[in-house]
Amino acid sequence: MATVAAVIASTHHPFYYRASTSTGAERPPFADEWVAKIETFRETLTRAEPDVLVMVGSDHFHQLWLDNMPQFLVGKAPYYDANWYNEEREFGLPRFRLEGDEQLSQHILRGGLDRDFDLAFSNELRIDHSITCPIITLRPDADLPIVPVYTNIFAPPLPQPTRFVQLGRAIREMVESWESDKRVAIIGTGHLSLELGGPRQFGEHGPDPEFDRRAVDWIANGDIEGCCADVTLDSLHLPGNATHGFMDFMLMMGVAGEGVKADHVDSLDLFHTMEAYFTWYPEGALS
Amino acid sequence: MSKYLLDKFLYTVDRDPDLVERYRDDPAGTVAWWEDEMANSLLGCHSGERSTWLGLTDEERDVLVRQDHVALFELGAHPFLTLTLFIAMFERDHEPLEYQIAYGARLEHFDLPYPDIAT
Numbered sequence: 001m002a003t004v005a006a007v008i009a010s011t012h013h014p015f016y017y018r019a020s021t022s023t024g025a026e027r028p029p030f031a032d033e034w035v036a037k038i039e040t041f042r043e044t045l046t047r048a049e050p051d052v053l054v055m056v057g058s059d060h061f062h063q064l065w066l067d068n069m070p071q072f073l074v075g076k077a078p079y080y081d082a083n084w085y086n087e088e089r090e091f092g093l094p095r096f097r098l099e100g101d102e103q104l105s106q107h108i109l110r111g112g113l114d115r116d117f118d119l120a121f122s123n124e125l126r127i128d129h130s131i132t133c134p135i136i137t138l139r140p141d142a143d144l145p146i147v148p149v150y151t152n153i154f155a156p157p158l159p160q161p162t163r164f165v166q167l168g169r170a171i172r173e174m175v176e177s178w179e180s181d182k183r184v185a186i187i188g189t190g191h192l193s194l195e196l197g198g199p200r201q202f203g204e205h206g207p208d209p210e211f212d213r214r215a216v217d218w219i220a221n222g223d224i225e226g227c228c229a230d231v232t233l234d235s236l237h238l239p240g241n242a243t244h245g246f247m248d249f250m251l252m253m254g255v256a257g258e259g260v261k262a263d264h265v266d267s268l269d270l271f272h273t274m275e276a277y278f279t280w281y282p283e284g285a286l287s
Numbered sequence: 288m289s290k291y292l293l294d295k296f297l298y299t300v301d302r303d304p305d306l307v308e309r310y311r312d313d314p315a316g317t318v319a320w321w322e323d324e325m326a327n328s329l330l331g332c333h334s335g336e337r338s339t340w341l342g343l344t345d346e347e348r349d350v351l352v353r354q355d356h357v358a359l360f361e362l363g364a365h366p367f368l369t370l371t372l373f374i375a376m377f378e379r380d381h382e383p384l385e386y387q388i389a390y391g392a393r394l395e396h397f398d399l400p401y402p403d404i405a406t
Contacts, residue, residue, distance in 0.1 A: 060367065068331045197370035201390070202384060237401070238399060
């Protein structure tokens with residue numbers, strides 16, 4: 001059976017690529033510290049020696065649109081083109097192409113459907129920065145095949161937060177039951193408190209630093225019970241109008257398991273949002 | 288009122304570099320053209336098939352022509368779509384982050400709960 005080599009949860013900040021590659025007067029004052037944290041974070045994946053990556057993210061109204069909106073979608077293509085014109089325009093993100101692992105895609109689709117998740121699928125999916133940001137931060141060579149899993153955290157009505165946790169648990173089970181000798185890293189990105197297009201956007205910190213502190217504690221300690229007791233679809237409006245992206249962190253808590261503490265925890269308080277990085281090693285901490 | 292159609296306008300314009308420039312330069316002409324040609328276009332379908340019933344209200348049309356992001360927020364247009372398109376059109380006229388901060392400041396009178404964005 002396949003091995004879950006690492007479980008990784010992260011924010012996806014589209015400005016990282018530009019901040020980390022800029023020089024001279026263009027380089028923001030926080031870039032060096034940010035790059036140092038990302039390089040340490042990257043090492044947590046490298047050390048796990050993965051062969052394939054399951055990548056959980058959410059399309060930002062690129063390919064998935066309101067005329068035909070899936071709640072959860074699994075890519076099953078041999079290749080995935082990456083990034084879109086408006087991400088190139090606003091964030092300077094590069095375009096690239098990733099290989100897919102069709103066999104694992106099929107396994108997750110079959111296994112998900114048989115576990116009562118009515119997963120949508122796509123044979124031709126262009127992925128966006130929710131998946132390419134962690135490629136840029138964690139695997140910049142983009143040399144491993146992926147299975148993208150998209151969630152709807154963006155276009156209400158949304159699934160309940162507990163459904164994200166349940167899907168995370170199911171993805172863990174499915175990867176562990178895959179008849180393969182490959183080492184799989186399961187990587188997902190979301191947000192802590194975030195405001196986009198509202199009055200609290202682009203502040204000195206994220207819109208709700210207190211929510212961010214509690215969220216980091218929940219994730220770092222695998223406190224699914226405490227998190228689910230506090231977080232509802234309604235409550236997620238309070239920390240910031242784009243905070244439903246936190247549900248992808250909840251999905252990753254489901255992957256990591258109840259009460260399982262993360263082996264690597266880091267965060268960085270930036271203007272507009274707090275960055276946060278978590279890695280678990282299901283096989284035991286790797287030195 | 289059709290939040291869906293407002294969102295469809297923002298979505299289709301933002302994702303087309305020519306349309307971004309056209310809307311910046313000629314809002315009234317672009318909105319009129321878009322409503323005639325694009326409002327009923329089935330985006331996830333092969334070309335040639337159209338819906339028959341979608342149209343903007345007078346208020347929605349006026350808000351799009353005035354490029355009023357505060358009114359779009361009030362109407363429940365998806366804030367991510369509005370922000371992305373407006374940054375594309377207007378950030379270039381400002382210092383870094385100046386436009387984004389002013390954009391938020393113009394919305395300061397909104398308290399929670401914000402206008403519902405469900406379509």
